Amino acid sequence: MHILYAASEMVPFVKTGGLADVAGALPAALAARGHRVTAVLPLYDGVNRAGLEPGEEFMVPVGTWQVAARPWRSRQKWGDVYLVEQSDYFARPHLYGPPGGEYADNPERFAFFSRAILALCRELRLAPDVLHVNDWQTALVPVYLREPDDGDGLEQSASVLTIHNLAFQGRFDVTAVNVLGLPPRVLGIDGLEYYGDMNYLKGGILYADQVTTVSPTYAREILEPQNGCGLDGVLRARSADLSGIENGIDTELWNPASDPHLAAPFSAARPEGRRANRRLVQRTLGLEEADAPLLGFVGRVTGQKGLDIVLDAMPALLDLGVQLALLGDGDPLLTRRLVEAARFRPGRVGVATGFDEPLARNIYGGSDLFLMPSRFEPCGLAQLIAMRYGAPPVVHRVGGLADTVVAWNDNPDSATGFAFDRPDTAALLAAVAGALEVWKEHKLFARIQRNGMQRDSSWQARASACEAVYEKALEARRTRKIGGALKQAASPRPHGRG
Ligand code: GLC
Numbered sequence: 001m002h003i004l005y006a007a008s009e010m011v012p013f014v015k016t017g018g019l020a021d022v023a024g025a026l027p028a029a030l031a032a033r034g035h036r037v038t039a040v041l042p043l044y045d046g047v048n049r050a051g052l053e054p055g056e057e058f059m060v061p062v063g064t065w066q067v068a069a070r071p072w073r074s075r076q077k078w079g080d081v082y083l084v085e086q087s088d089y090f091a092r093p094h095l096y097g098p099p100g101g102e103y104a105d106n107p108e109r110f111a112f113f114s115r116a117i118l119a120l121c122r123e124l125r126l127a128p129d130v131l132h133v134n135d136w137q138t139a140l141v142p143v144y145l146r147e148p149d150d151g152d153g154l155e156q157s158a159s160v161l162t163i164h165n166l167a168f169q170g171r172f173d174v175t176a177v178n179v180l181g182l183p184p185r186v187l188g189i190d191g192l193e194y195y196g197d198m199n200y201l202k203g204g205i206l207y208a209d210q211v212t213t214v215s216p217t218y219a220r221e222i223l224e225p226q227n228g229c230g231l232d233g234v235l236r237a238r239s240a241d242l243s244g245i246e247n248g249i250d251t252e253l254w255n256p257a258s259d260p261h262l263a264a265p266f267s268a269a270r271p272e273g274r275r276a277n278r279r280l281v282q283r284t285l286g287l288e289e290a291d292a293p294l295l296g297f298v299g300r301v302t303g304q305k306g307l308d309i310v311l312d313a314m315p316a317l318l319d320l321g322v323q324l325a326l327l328g329d330g331d332p333l334l335t336r337r338l339v340e341a342a343r344f345r346p347g348r349v350g351v352a353t354g355f356d357e358p359l360a361r362n363i364y365g366g367s368d369l370f371l372m373p374s375r376f377e378p379c380g381l382a383q384l385i386a387m388r389y390g391a392p393p394v395v396h397r398v399g400g401l402a403d404t405v406v407a408w409n410d411n412p413d414s415a416t417g418f419a420f421d422r423p424d425t426a427a428l429l430a431a432v433a434g435a436l437e438v439w440k441e442h443k444l445f446a447r448i449q450r451n452g453m454q455r456d457s458s459w460q461a462r463a464s465a466c467e468a469v470y471e472k473a474l475e476a477r478r479t480r481k482i483g484g485a486l487k488q489a490a491s492p493r494p495h496g497r498g
Contacts, residue, residue, distance in 0.1 A: 001470060002036040003027075004128035006117050008110070008137035009095060010041050011250075013048075013074075013083065016095055017300065018247070018381045019134055019164045022214070025250035029459035030466065031078035038126060040117050042090045043072055043083035052083065058123040060086075060116045062108065063179045069116050071124075082124075084116045100332060107176035110200065114140035122153055130470045132160045136170025139204025140180075146207060147186055158473035161208035163201070165378050166222050166229045167304065170200030194230075205234050209473035211242045212466075214379035215400030219244030227376060241476070245466060246403055247379040248459035249388070256389050256453075261358040262365050266390070268453040271446075274390055277366030281325050284359055285342075285350025293322045293439055295432070296367030296391055298360045299382050301330035301338065301353075306373030306396065306423055311337055313425040313432075314349065320433060324349045325363050327356060364389035369435055375423045377401045383417070387452030392445075393417040394431050404457075408438060408448065416452035 009015055011024030027037040043052075052072040059066045071082040084090075089109040097103045114133075118141065121128065131154075133141045142159035174197055177187060187193055192203040205211055213219045221227040223236050235242060257267045263280040266273030281296075282289050295317070301307050307328070310317075317324065326338055326349070335353055342351035352359055364370070370386035370393040379400030383393040387405070395401040397419040407419035418438075420431035439445050 001130060001467075001474075002038070002126070002128045003030055003470065004117070004121065004126065004131045005030075005037060005039045006131065006138045006141060007039070007041055007134040008113070010039065010081070011253075013041065013081070014044050014046060014095065017164075018379070021249065021381055022164070022247055023134065025248065025253075025459050026463070026466070028076070028078040028250075029248070029463040032460065033463050033467065035467075037079040038128065039076075039079070039081040040120060041081065041083055042113055043085040044095060045091045045093060047083060055082075056123070058119055060112055060119045061181055062112045062115065063181045067112060069112075069119075071120055082120060084113065084120065086112065086116070089113075099330075106170070107172040107198070107200075108179040110137045110170065111140055111179045111181075114138055115144055117141055118144055118154065125153075127153060128157055130158050130160055130473055132162065132466075132470075133204065133208075134162045135164050136168060136201040136204070139170060139200045141204070142207035142209070143182065143186060143192075143203045147182055156477065158209040158470070158477035159207070160210045160212060160469055160473050161204040163205075163211065163213045163222075163378070166201075166213075166227075166231060167376075169194075169202065169229065169231065172198050172200075174198055199231075202231060202234055205231065205238055209241070209476040210469050211235075211238055212469055213242070213244050214247045215403045216244035216246065217402045218376075218378045218399040221376070221399060241472070243469060244403075245462060245469070246400060247381060247384070248462045249381055249384045249457050251388070251458040254385050254388055256365050259361055259365065261361040263362060266365065268390075268450050271390055271449065271453075274366055277362045279366075280362045281350070281359065281366045282323070284362075285325055285352060286346060287323050287325065287350045288347040290323070293368045293436055294366065295322050295324050295369050295371055295394075296363040296386070297324075297326045297328065297371045298363050299328050299372075301328040301335045303331070303334070304375055304377075305330075306375055306428075307331075307334050307338065309373045309423060309425055309428055310371060311341060313428050314341055314345075316425070316429050317432060318345060318348055320429075320436060322432070322436070325367060326350070327352045327359055327363055329353050329355065361389075364391055367391040368439060369394050369418075369432070371428075371432075372396065372401060373420075373423055373428050374398065374401060380404070384455075384457040387416050387455050388457060390449045390453050392435070392448045392452055394428070394435055395419050396423045396427075397421050398423075406451070408435070412444075414451055415448050416455055417448070 007023040009020040055071040264273030264276035370391040377399040405417040408415040420427040
């Protein structure tokens, strides 16, 4: 099959979150199974252009006008990546906006990008079997595939939308509607309309042949009002075409036995190197070089990730005798509270802000426990890395955390970490206290570490589930079977495309 994989970020080119890691790893795993894979993403200012080959300029419709763009090709081992250059939209310091903000023309930037993906297919005479798109930034691709003229030559192509985080929907004021160039019927309640606004993700959910999210539990959770972020009704209408495929990680990029950033590489058979990594973390963050249990965190500093819970629990956590090593960036207020906490408890709490790859890797490879008290978590990648790097995660049992971590309480023999059931201070503290009891029993704890390190979190183990979804999408395309909620919005045209 020929799969076109589109995303707004992708490792190694550009990354703000987990989407980039997934986009950087899944295409290779699909190609390894014999598929042809082509990827498309925007060419942002920060992307290193060395090795990129410029292609011919092509035109992309935006609203009622045309915008020129240029593809830059990067040849990867597994296939071609096209980075779409359009400097008015993408030559900016940030991907989506400055910290805590959004660029005002995001509706136009990503309507452009979604249409550019289809225009590029036409330009390069690509006729992928499946267009696999991700999150709101590319959610309009399934819509444009069936509406106006963009679908030409792509009548047989099916679309799959993956939701990495339902909290981000691309919801915009209706005044930007002109940039879409879509007929009115697509803009109504059975289309993009959402409480008087436009909602790009809603459009994608309604028009994609298949919808996936990044873990089976999250796929169930988002059908409920509590976790549906206002789209649970729309998702229920598509529930027959919705599935959850657990994320994997790139197990070559994340391999403690060959990780060049680690102070000392290690493996499940020879875990001794972890001590040197831990010392490096302690030294970097000004922590006492003691043998106290070290609790790590690496990730976005946001309410979703539960850093406020860690802050509230901090005095009691320190009473348990632990050290904390926290690395992340995000919400300015929460970040400031973390930095204050480190200043208040020097030697016991270490905080670094910003992006620090070597420190991140040594936290994974040197901590005794890894904290993930996320309020919700579509999948989560940090716990997969932590397990692989011998730091058993302590997680709130939700979404992908529930699916990927085997909790000590549930199954001591195959446990890979610890879990608690409420996202609050008391539950986190009880879980950490319980984990520390096990930590004292060296043999027991070493088994949990080993189980985690030997877990197969590779994409190779998951790519076949993606294939099955692609098959279903193609079947839906062939039979022009479409999801329940969009009968009116996307009823098949008399002939040609449906
Ligand atoms: C988002 C989600 C995270 C998921 C990642 C990759 O960042 O918040 O849970 O692992 O996307 O799918």
